[in-house]
Amino acid sequence: MTEATYDVVAIGNAIVDILAQADDAFLAQEGMAKGSMQLVFSPEAAAALYGKMGPGREISGGSAANTVAGIAALGGKCGFIGQVADDQLGQVFAHDIRAQGVRFDTASRAGEPTTARCLIFVTPDGQRTMNTFLGASQFLPEAALDRAMIEAAAILYLEGYLWDPEEPRQAMRAAIEVARGAGRKVAFTLSDTFCISRHGDDFRRLLADGLIDILFANENELLALAQVEDFDAAVDQVAAQVPVLVVTRGEHGAIAIANGERASVAAEPIERLLDTTGAGDLFAAGFLHGQAQGRDLSTSLRMGALCAAEIISHYGARPEVDLKAMIAQKLG
Amino acid sequence: MTEATYDVVAIGNAIVDILAQADDAFLAQEGMAKGSMQLVFSPEAAAALYGKMGPGREISGGSAANTVAGIAALGGKCGFIGQVADDQLGQVFAHDIRAQGVRFDTASRAGEPTTARCLIFVTPDGQRTMNTFLGASQFLPEAALDRAMIEAAAILYLEGYLWDPEEPRQAMRAAIEVARGAGRKVAFTLSDTFCISRHGDDFRRLLADGLIDILFANENELLALAQVEDFDAAVDQVAAQVPVLVVTRGEHGAIAIANGERASVAAEPIERLLDTTGAGDLFAAGFLHGQAQGRDLSTSLRMGALCAAEIISHYGARPEVDLKAMIAQKLG
Numbered sequence: 001m002t003e004a005t006y007d008v009v010a011i012g013n014a015i016v017d018i019l020a021q022a023d024d025a026f027l028a029q030e031g032m033a034k035g036s037m038q039l040v041f042s043p044e045a046a047a048a049l050y051g052k053m054g055p056g057r058e059i060s061g062g063s064a065a066n067t068v069a070g071i072a073a074l075g076g077k078c079g080f081i082g083q084v085a086d087d088q089l090g091q092v093f094a095h096d097i098r099a100q101g102v103r104f105d106t107a108s109r110a111g112e113p114t115t116a117r118c119l120i121f122v123t124p125d126g127q128r129t130m131n132t133f134l135g136a137s138q139f140l141p142e143a144a145l146d147r148a149m150i151e152a153a154a155i156l157y158l159e160g161y162l163w164d165p166e167e168p169r170q171a172m173r174a175a176i177e178v179a180r181g182a183g184r185k186v187a188f189t190l191s192d193t194f195c196i197s198r199h200g201d202d203f204r205r206l207l208a209d210g211l212i213d214i215l216f217a218n219e220n221e222l223l224a225l226a227q228v229e230d231f232d233a234a235v236d237q238v239a240a241q242v243p244v245l246v247v248t249r250g251e252h253g254a255i256a257i258a259n260g261e262r263a264s265v266a267a268e269p270i271e272r273l274l275d276t277t278g279a280g281d282l283f284a285a286g287f288l289h290g291q292a293q294g295r296d297l298s299t300s301l302r303m304g305a306l307c308a309a310e311i312i313s314h315y316g317a318r319p320e321v322d323l324k325a326m327i328a329q330k331l332g
Numbered sequence: 333m334t335e336a337t338y339d340v341v342a343i344g345n346a347i348v349d350i351l352a353q354a355d356d357a358f359l360a361q362e363g364m365a366k367g368s369m370q371l372v373f374s375p376e377a378a379a380a381l382y383g384k385m386g387p388g389r390e391i392s393g394g395s396a397a398n399t400v401a402g403i404a405a406l407g408g409k410c411g412f413i414g415q416v417a418d419d420q421l422g423q424v425f426a427h428d429i430r431a432q433g434v435r436f437d438t439a440s441r442a443g444e445p446t447t448a449r450c451l452i453f454v455t456p457d458g459q460r461t462m463n464t465f466l467g468a469s470q471f472l473p474e475a476a477l478d479r480a481m482i483e484a485a486a487i488l489y490l491e492g493y494l495w496d497p498e499e500p501r502q503a504m505r506a507a508i509e510v511a512r513g514a515g516r517k518v519a520f521t522l523s524d525t526f527c528i529s530r531h532g533d534d535f536r537r538l539l540a541d542g543l544i545d546i547l548f549a550n551e552n553e554l555l556a557l558a559q560v561e562d563f564d565a566a567v568d569q570v571a572a573q574v575p576v577l578v579v580t581r582g583e584h585g586a587i588a589i590a591n592g593e594r595a596s597v598a599a600e601p602i603e604r605l606l607d608t609t610g611a612g613d614l615f616a617a618g619f620l621h622g623q624a625q626g627r628d629l630s631t632s633l634r635m636g637a638l639c640a641a642e643i644i645s646h647y648g649a650r651p652e653v654d655l656k657a658m659i660a661q662k663l664g
Contacts, residue, residue: 018424020431021652050427051427053427053431054431054432055392055401055427055428055429055431055432055650056424056427056428056431057389057390057391057648058389058390058391058424059389059390060387069387087419087420088419088420088421088446089420092350092388092390095382095383095385095387095388096387096388097387099352099385099386099387099388100386100387114420316389318387320353
């Protein structure tokens, strides 16, 4: 096995987020479950929802893309594979991830549909409720995989969200084979409870088949995956199936179980919770970067907590401060 | 003269801002004068500069558009006239200004060039340095003017920036005639010292011809317009030519001279200066809304200062809080 030249290569939705403020009454009126992600399938439905949205701001997003952008900001070497269309939002996505130092070479796709957009309604409590029009992102073909880049990455990172559309799902299955064939690790994030309700059987099979080395979940996702109601039972059950399990618990911090070793971290205090968009993505960034640097489990968790705290104190899921300098200062 | 059904109708550049962080060394390397606005004429040059920019966020902008968005957020009734292209950024601009409650009916323009973009480099001191690709905005034709809307507005508001391209300049001259013919007031913002160096003779002639009722300038713009070096002399000279003169002085607050009456306001203290983009635009919004509500000169200035303070405490030139509630609370 040759030495890895990338820390993490990710496959995920290539999305531009459109964030606007909304109140709880709006979510209720639109039948949205707060904190969830739902898919919007038709361009017409997406346009209609956009029409009801307040003034917005556009910031590149996508769960796994946010994670590699975070790792790059921390000083790690990353690549990203995802499908944008040949349009202005596709240019914005490509610019932002490259400007963050992430290698991104997936060719844009001509014609309809447009680049994916995620309409994010941020309520006064800082929670985000997402409506994703997958657009071009759902057409990522297996042929778009840069196999050499995947083989050269210590970790392949995949997002559960992208399991929804068929083409990217096949691409991700192929990518797992490439990574494992090269002796690399595979990390996976469960993304969302609704995503698990759609694809839980697939996710459980990936674990049972020993194809996942590092699994990220929040509390609700872990319970949904384990199909039990007790948190500790869920942790024990899933930890037995994966070498490294990381569970984020919002304001209650996070825990990790790695080959029997157990560690936990408190949530990092913040001045003001503004927008939780990207909290899990950036937690994963901090944790994975810690692991890539050979940090111990506790320190990796703390790096995750620090990155998550930065991202929820402003709008959008891409870092606004020099994460590398922040981590160096906080860890001393 | 019939009663006005709009408080303010503005004509200005229809721009989507792309904001990114940069340091002073970058500005120096690129030969940019901090705090200024320069035009980028070719799409290739704009793309090359975008390529050097860090990860960005897109927020609708445009000086006069920001001002009417602010007045609408304060509860005023506004319209906007400006040219976007038939593309994604044009849709973003149209969505945001309509979602703020501003009437915007200017038909989008097919084909090249794209919707205007302003690449804004925000330095750690909060100053913004702007590079504007005018795109479709420079092709606003006189035929696009909604004359009935202009006639129905108490105030027509024009931005100096849009004096650069020929078609919108002619459109603005025609709009001044429409407004004055209907017995309405005309407000004008000088926008930028470089803009005055290009069009100072025109601006001075507008004043000399008595075509402007309310003039907005910052200190440097006032000196450039008056072509003197002494601030008080400049104030006296220009105030003699316009019924209402408003001069913003950054951290030193602002003054207004209206038909011999003089008032001043201190800058509103803020917790953290993050991005000065839109400070002047939102000052104008607060002042004009105060005047539209029949507030006295001092109160109108204070409303300007409060709106400017809100906008510089976050990224982007569109309000993020409920300005109407904020003003009600602060003015008591």
